[in-house]
Amino acid sequence: MHRVRAKLDWFKTVILPQEAALRGRLRRILPSTHELDDMVAEVMARAFATENWENVTTGRAYLFTIARNLVIDNARRNKVVSFETIADLELLQGDSNVEAQLHAREALRQIEAIVESLPPQCRRVFILRRIHERSMLEIAAEMSLSVSTVEKHLAKAIAIVMRAWSEREETDFERASVGARIKQQGRGRGGSRAPAGKA
Secondary structure, three states: OHHHHHHHHHHHHHHHHHHHHHHHHHHOOOOOHHHHHHHHHHHHHHHHHOOOHHHOOOHHHHHHHHHHHHHHHHHHHHOOOOHHHHHHHHOOOOOOOHHHHHHHHHHHHHHHHHHHOOOHHHHHHHHHHHOOOOOHHHHHHHHOOOHHHHHHHHHHHHHHHHHHHHHHHHHHHHHHHHHHHHHHHHHHHHHHHHHHHHO
């Protein structure tokens, strides 16, 4: 009886206060209110059912870990793992910096756009290999191609993705450099005008 009371106290003090944070984070991921309610209920139930509850002291991180595992299980069950899903999982990394996670999510969206621009067979090979983690033999069988042809498509896809990504990074760097120079010039002009105003 004492242990049951202790577990209830733990749940009320460590887990329940984090339900709102969990709901807020999952709201960004799940498409409907019904799915959101179901997922939150399932996460909370799994948290309460844990046997080693005494070892759980950070309720937020624990709930996010359970939610992340559930999202992965659902994705595997539906056999759908998209860049969007991978990006969403970054939002369930516990208490890590949300701004950094959102930056990573934006990077994934950019990669997705690059992948979408690949030639059809290259794109399919890349997704099957990199996202679904299929073997080269499995991909060859599924696409009715030889393994060597699959390897060529994958190599071509990776080369295109890496080249496009490096070009984007260079463009971002140039924009940042130009922005910094413009800001510096603005400060310089401001500094030269100040004495004239006083004279």
